[in-house]
Amino acid sequence: MSKDQVVEIRKQAIGQSVPNKESATLLTGRAEYIADISLPGMLHAAFVRSPFAHAKITHIDVSAASDMAGVELVWTGADVLIHTPGITSSVDREGFVPTTQPAIAHDIVRFVGETVAVVVATSRQIAEDALELIDIDYEELPVVANIEQAHAATALANEAVPNNVYFRNTRVNHEVDDAFSNAALVVDGVFHNNRVSAAPIETRGCIAQHEWTSGLTTFWSATQMPGILRTMLAMFLQIPEQTIEVITPQVGGGFGQKAHVFPEELTVCLLAREIGRPISWIEDRQENLLSATHAKHQLNSMALAIDEAGKFLAIKHHSTTDGGAYNCLPWTVGVESECGAPIVTSTYKIELARAETIEVATNKCPIGSYRGVGYTAGHIARENLIDRAARKLKISPFEIRRRNVLLSEDFPYTNATGLITREGTFLETVNTLERMVDYDSFRQRQTAARAEGKYLGLGLSIFNEVTGMGTRALNFLDLPITTHDTSTVRVDPTGTVTVTTSLVSAGQSHATTLAQVAADALGVPVDNVVVRSGSTANTQGLGTWASRGAVIGAGSIGRAADVVREKIKQIAGHMLEVSPADIELADNGVRVAGVPTRSMTMAEVAGAIYFAEAAHPENFDPTLEATATFDPADLVLANGGHAAIAEVDIDTGIVRIEKFFAVEDCGQMINPMVVEGQIRGGIAQAIGSCMLEDLVHDENGQLTTTTLMDYLLPTSMDVPDIEIEHLETPTDLVPGGIKGMGESAMISAPAAVVGAVNDALACCNIFIQQYPISPERIFQELQNAPN
DSSP states (O other), X not given: OOTTOOOOOOOSSTTSOOOOTTHHHHHTTOOOBGGGOOOTTOEEEEEEEOSSSSEXXXXXXXXHHHTSTTEEEEEEHHHHHTTOOOEEEOOSXXXXXXXXXXXXXXXXXXXXXXXXXXXXXXXXXHHHHXXXXXXXXXXXXXOOOSHHHHHHTSSXXXXXXXXXXXXXXXXXXXXXXXXXXXXXXXXXXXXXXXXXXXXXXXOOEEEEEEXXXXXXXXXXXXXXXXXXXXXXXXXXXXXXXXXXXXXXXXXXXXXXXXXXXXXXXXXXXXXXHHHSSOEEEEOOHHHHHHHSOBBOOEEEEEEEEEOTTSOEEEEEEEEEEEOOXXXXXXXXXXXXXXXXXXXXXXXXXXXXXXXXXXXXXXXXXXXXXXXXXXXXXXXHHHHHHHHHHHHHHTOOHHHHHHTTBOOGGGOSEEOTTSOEEOOOOHHHHHHHHHHHHTHHHHHHHHHHHHHTTOEEEEEEEEEEEEESOOHHHHHHTTOOOOOOOEEEEEEOTTSOEEEEESOOOSSSOHHHHXXXXXXXXXXXXXXXXXXXXXXXXXXXXXXXXXXXXXXXXXXXXXXXXXXXXXXXXXXXXXXXXXXXXXXXXXXXXXXXXXXXXXXXXHHHHHHHHHHOGGGSOTTOOOOOEEEEEOOOXXXXXXXXXXXXXXXXXXXXXXXXXXXXXXXXXXXXXXXXXXXXXXXXXXXXXXXXXXXXXXXXXXXXXXBXXXXXXXXXXXXXXXXXXXXXXXXXXXXXXXXXXXXXXXXXXXXXXXXXXXXXXXXXXXXXXXXXXXXXXXXXXXXXXXXXXXX
């Protein structure tokens, strides 16, 4: 059976808001996170981090720190270099520039926060005190502090990156000049997307333990991708992979930031193997803001050509990513602009497109993945240009989208960048949002409020989302990667079910949703299924990221369960003296189709398989478990939309998001309650990312927002009431018709927030293109606005 084959799953638990199995553990504080793990004899690591954005290390003396009571070991970059050159990250594309980030810098530091030395001590406090005793001299080097300086190339942020350019690409290059010359209307803008942090409530952390007698290394990490981490530890540290087990405990949020391999993880693993005692490193918040990957930093120049009827003719898009000093692993700097270019036309029929991208090096923390990755910035630019066009054409933002979205009669539709859309509810999304907003009433209210000196605005964003990232999706994004993710399904002797999966949860409720899939596949109650994950000793896979958990989980669990189900039907048919084809699995047992009185419980069938050979048919294989992988045969596209209503106080510059509306079509929902939780969380992040959050660097490359007093995160006071409605267009590419949706709100909702503010201030001839939209920014725009 090929790994993209779709099996049928009977839906009973699927589609129900089954309560989260993890809730009791999480709400009572019994969940074990990485910082809760304490091992006998465990030591603690702390890192010295560079205070300069670009400098040569001319002298380092660790003797005083090494002599401090409680300190076990001090290493510099020279000590680590003996074991590994660091993390090399690249992608197999012509012209792409790879980089190697040292596990600890040994000659040159290239961003503020890069590790320079590490202390291992009996406590974190002692380790941090010892850091102060390490004497380091630096010779400062020219700093590349922003995109403009990177383009000027008067200095290099990383000598491995010629002219500060990692990669330059033209995704699509249609002849668009005539369309723009003949357009009735052209709207354009240059959009400055801010640099942000995923800022999970739990920072990064890891623990390594090496047993000299067995040669086994156990590595605990708050990671989204234990399988990749294990392989990379083996490759970069030259350790036999079969001797490494990576375990992921409860993860307190990842959002893409924990879907990387980090230098600190290599170092901690090496230290544990050197000392022979467990070593823990738990990051503090300042380290997280300085040194964990940054995200979303793009400069987008976009233009849209439109005819007199409001139809889109062509789009031009040039996007630059501030990639920082190194490629992250595994995504590289291509995770932003390069990732966003293929979906620049999104849900719209735009026949002609030109999309160019460039990723440049600066002396900042490397750019990496964060929920919505490179899609967010392009959506902000395009959706706000569409709103602007609607105002100029004096039609509603809903109507202009109605005239341009893909319709059911268009499917299958191949867009300008080669994306094939087979189904979707784009027009239905526009119409549903219009009804939810009550558009005519809103415009009346907006007019009345303005007469009272209040400025209300409406923002709208429609999206599609590439979900269930497998081989075809990654290849479409020009990432030549083959995916391989396994799940194992076992029916136990008492008829209960154990599912083991390579997918790890960071708040997505896998213990519930994946149990619902397995329960329906085998006809048992959800409470009779347990989902185990988080250890590479049992499964292999690429992990949980890019809205792939539901798709890969449903596919691999469904395929594995199908093998087990056929064995159950085989022996049940033999015992009930009917054809296996006449056996149904339902209600925690098996029965003859049409004759419900002829039945057995699942426990009776499983018991016979395990313990009653006499009941077995001839040549029966009693192995009641199966392992399967799943890789969708094509891209799995979800879709939806968001609308936001905002009020801008022009006296204070403060923006209040009054109401949010969301429409989501992720095919057959496994658990509507979980889906809505993902939507609400994503909208909160969307508000933060374009209204509050900003990783600000000065001209010397110094990060000036290194605490949560400076780096502002949204609170419950910033998040309004959120109204959600669902559409369901099942896909035939995934068992159960399931699609992913985890990133949807962070792809689309920021554009709606920005659009609402721009709509509120349109009467002042203001169109904000630089984010976040702080009170200071609004004051500047008001001062500079034309009369």
